[in-house]
Amino acid sequence: MDFVKNLDRDMSLAILSCLDDPSDLVRASAVSRSWRHFVIKQSLSKNLCLKLFHQLTSVDRIIETSNEAGSSSSILMDDDDDTRVLEREHRVYALLAKGCTSSPIRSCIADAIVASTTDNLPEESIFNTLDARGRIGYTPSYWSSTGHHNTSVPETLLYKLKGDLCVVTELSIQPLRANFHPGSPIYSSHYVRFRFGHLDNHSQEDENKYVWTHTSQEFPMAQENRLQKFKLPEPVLCIGGYLLVEFLGRVQRCEMDGLYYICVAHVKVMGRSLAKSFGVVDSDISGKFALKVLSYSDPQEVDEKETELGVREIRRRILRQFVNFLQMHPPVEPL
Structure with a gap:
């Protein structure tokens, strides 16, 4: 039984929120289309990052830099209705969670x-x-x-x-x-x-x-x-x-x-x-800052x-x- 399809949202969210390894969340998002949609829609990678490091609540936007095009784009955190934004946000926070937990010490x-x-x-x-x-x-x-x-x-x-x-x-x-x-x-x-x-x-x-x-x-x-x-x-x-x-x-x-x-x-x-993957932009006394993605490499x-x-x-x-x-x-x- 695919519990994501058959159980209500809160029960499925409670089950998948038990995953505390970023790699497991990435694997879960690859099980099926319904699982991927659920993981991304519920911002599980972002929630895991916030659970690991509460300081990340100060992120008010994400800036992606395209090395190929030499340009950058900003993703606003309040644009929850845009599926494309949620997918990019999932990718960023999955990389961030992995870097914070499994990079070499x-x-x-x-x-x-x-x-x-x-x-x-x-x-x-x-x-x-x-x-x-x-x-x-x-x-x-x-x-x-x-x-x-x-x-x-x-x-x-x-x-x-x-x-x-x-x-x-x-x-x-x-x-x-x-x-x-x-x-x-x-x-x-x-x-x-x-x-x-x-x-x-x-x-x-x-x-x-x-x-x-x-x-x-x-x-x-x-x-x-x-x-x-x-x-x-x-x-x-x-x-x-x-x-x-x-x-x-x-x-x-x-x-x-x-x-x-x-x-x-x-x-x-x-x-x-995480110097190879991320930078911080516009941090000030308010504590809010932009998270800049420098590279999606491991x-x-x-x-x-x-x-x-x-x-x-x-x-x-x-x-x-x-x-x-x-x-x-x-x-x-x-x-």
């Missing part, structure tokens, strides 16, 4: 943007936190805040993620163990918190330049020399591609000047980047171009670290 940080304070530039720059080695030659590689007498003064590190849409699953931070200080102290913080968001393209004020759409809980940070993992209670969809790491509470005082510092050797973010596929770009980024970072090293250790002119 990789490192998601694309670049470091700015630190709230830095003690010495460039040798203690935020860019050093991207390097997992902890040393450049014989020189420690780390970021250091400026010192402060007040232990409650926070610090922040701002990063750009790989793409406008990233599903972040886990974050890791390694505080610095300063072997070059008496007693080899570890300059961690009491707690760490993470904010995810986007640029406000309409803001004229630097302090309100970013809109944070999700703020994590405060995680206790151990005063230990290791890469400490902070697993989010559930994956977070970062819309806009910016991550703010907040360090709350200073622990370690420097014996040389009596001030409290926070120092970080490495920051790592793991998750799923999010799991990694082409040679992306790999080459990754190699170029690694080379760029190595060159930047090398320049920092030369600035810290200028060559001595022969007598």
